[in-house]
Amino acid sequence: MAKFEISRRKFLTSASLGVSGIMLSGCDAFDSQLGVGDGLRSFLEGANGLTYRAQRWLAGRDALAQEFTEADIRQPQRPNGVTAPDDDTYKGLLANNFADWRLEVSGLVEKPLSLTREQLQNMPSRTQITRHDCVEGWSCIAKWTGTPLSLVLDQAEVKPQARYVMFHCLDTIDRSLAGDIKYYGTIDLIDARHPQTILAYGLNGKPLPVENGAPLRVRVERQLGYKMPKYLYKIELVDSFASIGGGRGGYWEDNGYDWYAGI
Amino acid sequence: METVARSQPTVEADAAPKDATLIYRQSRWTRLTHWLWAISLFFMLLSGLQIFNARPQLYIGKESGFDYNNTVFAIGAENTAAGTRGYTEIFGKRFDTTGVLGWSGPAGQETARGFPSWATIPSYYDLGTARVVHFFFAWILSTTLVVWLVASVLNDHLRRDLAPRIEDLKRLPRDIVDHAKLKFHHTREYNTLQKMAYGGVLFVLLPLMIITGLAMSPSMNSVLPFLNDLLGGRQTARTIHFAVMVLLVGFFIVHMLMILAAGPINELRSIITGWYRTDPPPAHGDNTPERSA
Numbered sequence: 001m002a003k004f005e006i007s008r009r010k011f012l013t014s015a016s017l018g019v020s021g022i023m024l025s026g027c028d029a030f031d032s033q034l035g036v037g038d039g040l041r042s043f044l045e046g047a048n049g050l051t052y053r054a055q056r057w058l059a060g061r062d063a064l065a066q067e068f069t070e071a072d073i074r075q076p077q078r079p080n081g082v083t084a085p086d087d088d089t090y091k092g093l094l095a096n097n098f099a100d101w102r103l104e105v106s107g108l109v110e111k112p113l114s115l116t117r118e119q120l121q122n123m124p125s126r127t128q129i130t131r132h133d134c135v136e137g138w139s140c141i142a143k144w145t146g147t148p149l150s151l152v153l154d155q156a157e158v159k160p161q162a163r164y165v166m167f168h169c170l171d172t173i174d175r176s177l178a179g180d181i182k183y184y185g186t187i188d189l190i191d192a193r194h195p196q197t198i199l200a201y202g203l204n205g206k207p208l209p210v211e212n213g214a215p216l217r218v219r220v221e222r223q224l225g226y227k228m229p230k231y232l233y234k235i236e237l238v239d240s241f242a243s244i245g246g247g248r249g250g251y252w253e254d255n256g257y258d259w260y261a262g263i
Numbered sequence: 264m265e266t267v268a269r270s271q272p273t274v275e276a277d278a279a280p281k282d283a284t285l286i287y288r289q290s291r292w293t294r295l296t297h298w299l300w301a302i303s304l305f306f307m308l309l310s311g312l313q314i315f316n317a318r319p320q321l322y323i324g325k326e327s328g329f330d331y332n333n334t335v336f337a338i339g340a341e342n343t344a345a346g347t348r349g350y351t352e353i354f355g356k357r358f359d360t361t362g363v364l365g366w367s368g369p370a371g372q373e374t375a376r377g378f379p380s381w382a383t384i385p386s387y388y389d390l391g392t393a394r395v396v397h398f399f400f401a402w403i404l405s406t407t408l409v410v411w412l413v414a415s416v417l418n419d420h421l422r423r424d425l426a427p428r429i430e431d432l433k434r435l436p437r438d439i440v441d442h443a444k445l446k447f448h449h450t451r452e453y454n455t456l457q458k459m460a461y462g463g464v465l466f467v468l469l470p471l472m473i474i475t476g477l478a479m480s481p482s483m484n485s486v487l488p489f490l491n492d493l494l495g496g497r498q499t500a501r502t503i504h505f506a507v508m509v510l511l512v513g514f515f516i517v518h519m520l521m522i523l524a525a526g527p528i529n530e531l532r533s534i535i536t537g538w539y540r541t542d543p544p545p546a547h548g549d550n551t552p553e554r555s556a
Contacts (some may be wrong), residue, residue, distance in 0.1 A: 065484060137314070256389065
């Protein structure tokens with residue numbers, strides 16, 4: 001026991017000396033350990049799994065995000081990310097006011113769907129005034145109208161082995177050697193079936209504008225903005241996202257953001 | 264393993280010299296949690312400043328004003344006749360902070376960034392990584408706080424050393440004068456200002472930090488919707504989170520200065536080994552009222 005005491009004392013002394021050393025040498029000391037895939041970084045990322053489980057346990061499946069009143073809508077919804085897709089496919093669809101646009105529902109479903117805007121808008125809708133929280137730190141309150149994603153999933157009859165909903169988008173967010181990278185993202189089926197998760201086509205009482213994701217974007221109200229892709233054209237039910245893109249579940253996730261963004 | 268409630272330092276008796284002025288002051292729980300907090304707060308501060316850099320503005324209210332102004336604090340860069348300058352704006356009042364806030368970096372390679380590269384983890388702009396680091400240490404910090412609280416109730420540290428007493432109030436004026444004169448009494452007990460500082464950090468600032476942190480989480484909003492209403496909205500919560508950070512940095516600076524002034528070797532020894540050298544008992548005839556140990 002006495003031996004243990006001494007070694008721990010030495011450990012604490014060296015630990016405190018180490019911390020002071022780091023402070024003196026500047027904060028690039030950890031840079032080499034913090035890239036995606038590095039050991040230290042992967043270890044620290046483990047805490048996000050803990051956050052996910054803790055928040056799922058606390059919030060359950062159906063706890064609702066806070067909703068606000070009309071009086072809280074004080075400005076247009078701030079657009080972010082891509083606000084004017086330069087893709088030919090998108091520009092063609094936009095020129096025709098999305099008459100030729102379809103939402104495909106595919107992957108692990110019994111009945112793949114191809115829905116027009118009218119078909120989506122004829123389904124029961126939900127309108128909610130919610131706060132959009134960006135990972136950068138800002139918030140903006142707006143009124144969203146759309147079709148609950150759960151209704152679309154029910155119509156397509158999700159197969160039991162499906163675990164995630166993957167959103168395919170029309171906008172190019174990045175370019176790589178392999179070509180243009182279109183925005184993509186995934187959420188689990190708990191969020192997909194959450195009562196406030198809607199495929200939004202209306203914003204503040206008007207059709208969804210281009211900068212906010214026309215003709216269709218998803219709202220996932222218990223997570224941050226990067227989990228709510230815009231310019232949707234396909235919803236794919238998958239059992240894993242390991243083989244998609246960088247394997248982390250989305251464009252921003254592949255660039256280092258956590259897959260779970262409830263915090 | 265020993266129990267938490269152990270009150271006598273039997274295990275470390277081998278380290279105790281015969282000197283009667285050397286006393287066992289800090290339990291292993293206090294020492295261990297102290298250093299885990301120090302490490303966690305170090306990483307949380309530097310990753311937090313990186314997170315702040317993604318949106319170097321603070322607002323009051325439920326949301327951020329883009330079409331109206333509810334900004335109370337901003338760091339930015341602007342082009343002037345004299346080149347690019349960094350500025351910091353507090354309640355609409357603007358200060359030139361070129362080189363540190365807003366516009367900083369090696370000469371000729373300055374970039375627009377809120378806090379400078381030496382004050383953030385990672386040193387380059389990387390919001391995703393800063394969030395990974397921040398939330399990892401958030402778990403360590405909050406878990407350690409709970410461990411410390413339970414241990415401190417069981418080993419009596421809370422009641423014996425931190426709970427305020429009537430005599431603390433009475434000796435406050437003298438404490439202030441003594442601190443101002445850098446005259447320190449080395450006793451088993453904390454003095455009134457120490458109790459206020461440690462109690463303020465542990466029972467006000469750190470809990471407020473955790474609460475405002477949780478208030479920013481959209482998922483926690485669905486669990487505790489009243490939290491943001493109570494705090495004045497998510498953006499106010501973010502502003503409070505930042506303000507508490509400033510207070511904690513202030514505490515850290517004073518804490519370091521006091522340790523240097525009161526005798527760094529003795530102070531460091533007590534928080535590493537637990538052993539602390541107290542002042543010798545007053546000489547015969549000296550009736551300076553000291554609190555008994």
